Amino acid sequence: MENAKVFVVTSGKGGVGKTTIVANLGSTLAKKGYNVCLIDADIGLKNLDLILGLENRVVYTIIDVVNGNKTVMEALVRHKKLKNLSLLASSQIANKDMISPDDMSNIISKLSKHFHYIIIDSPAGIERGFQNAVSAAQHAIVITTPDLTAISDADRVVGLLENQGYNDENISLIVNRLKLRLVKRNEMLSADDIKEALALNLLGVIPDSEEILLSSNEGIPISENPNGKLYSVFNNISDRILGKNVPIEKDFAGFDRDSESFFELLKRIFSRRG
Numbered sequence: 353m354e355n356a357k358v359f360v361v362t363s364g365k366g367g368v369g370k371t372t373i374v375a376n377l378g379s380t381l382a383k384k385g386y387n388v389c390l391i392d393a394d395i396g397l398k399n400l401d402l403i404l405g406l407e408n409r410v411v412y413t414i415i416d417v418v419n420g421n422k423t424v425m426e427a428l429v430r431h432k433k434l435k436n437l438s439l440l441a442s443s444q445i446a447n448k449d450m451i452s453p454d455d456m457s458n459i460i461s462k463l464s465k466h467f468h469y470i471i472i473d474s475p476a477g478i479e480r481g482f483q484n485a486v487s488a489a490q491h492a493i494v495i496t497t498p499d500l501t502a503i504s505d506a507d508r509v510v511g512l513l514e515n516q517g518y519n520d521e522n523i524s525l526i527v528n529r530l531k532l533r534l535v536k537r538n539e540m541l542s543a544d545d546i547k548e549a550l551a552l553n554l555l556g557v558i559p560d561s562e563e564i565l566l567s568s569n570e571g572i573p574i575s576e577n578p579n580g581k582l583y584s585v586f587n588n589i590s591d592r593i594l595g596k597n598v599p600i601e602k603d604f605a606g607f608d609r610d611s612e613s614f615f616e617l618l619k620r621i622f623s624r625r626g
């Protein structure tokens with residue numbers, strides 16, 4: 353196998369959906385047949401294992417690998433159903449100083465031969481541990497919600513990524529928790545407003561949906577529920593990661609039955625300004 357493509361998922365503001373998106377992109381890519389390894393680099397907070405329903409199966413963590421107790425392949429937890437999805441879990445008791453950017457690079461280079469995609473769940477940009485997570489990746493996916501504080505924090509994290517050598521070719525944006533009804537009433541920034549503000553490649557738009565809450569609580573990824581409305585959204589984003597050209601408006605399909613006004617909405621959101 354060739355070397356893995358390595359993505360880091362990050363944000364400026366906390367709580368905007370990074371862990372949720374890592375879990376669901378990972379499972380969707382795995383479902384499509386790719387070997388995927390997720391790394392929980394948010395040391396001190398265990399999240400990714402819960403969302404994936406793997407919390408009872410975590411025996412070793414990234415700290416065991418850094419300390420040399422286990423090889424990285426020994427430390428991986430495999431998903432019960434999605435056999436080609438693996439997780440390198442973080443440790444709740446460890447602190448972020450126990451891992452350095454070099455440790456992370458070593459881990460990634462060992463994993464790289466075994467996987468098509470490695471996706472790192474990072475802490476928010478303002479936190480320690482951000483550096484570890486971003487230094488070893490090739491592509492950064494910045495997550496924001498459509499509110500001004502999250503967007504200005506996202507803008508700041510893009511600056512931090514640029515300081516780390518990233519540029520607009522390998523940074524892309526996902527707008528999470530978009531409420532279409534509010535955009536329609538002009539009460540929320542549209543995806544295009546956000547993209548213009550940050551001048552980034554838009555990788556996807558994820559509507560606000562209680563499906564996320566249900567799937568996280570049950571530990572059943574969106575990829576396992578083809579009848580859900582979010583299924584196609586994560587499918588679209590995964591296809592864009594795979595290099596396919598899937599129009600952004602496809603992410604909203606199924607979220608609005610009023611197709612005529614929906615078309616007007618799309619025109620408003622996606623007509624490029626001057």
Ligand SMILES: Nc1ncnc2c1ncn2[C@@H]1O[C@H](COP(=O)(O)OP(=O)(O)OP(=O)(O)O)[C@@H](O)[C@H]1O
Nearest residue numbers: 366367368369370371372529558559560561564565
């Ligand atoms: N599209 C969505 N619709 C509805 N709820 C969502 C959506 N995305 C995320 N959430 C909810 O938002 C909360 C925060 O999500 P998550 O833990 O993934 O964020 P995070 O960025 O990883 O947070 P942290 O910075 O603390 O690591 C969770 O309760 C999650 O279920």
Ligand SMILES: [Mg+2]
Nearest residue numbers: 370371394399
């Ligand atoms: Mg998180």
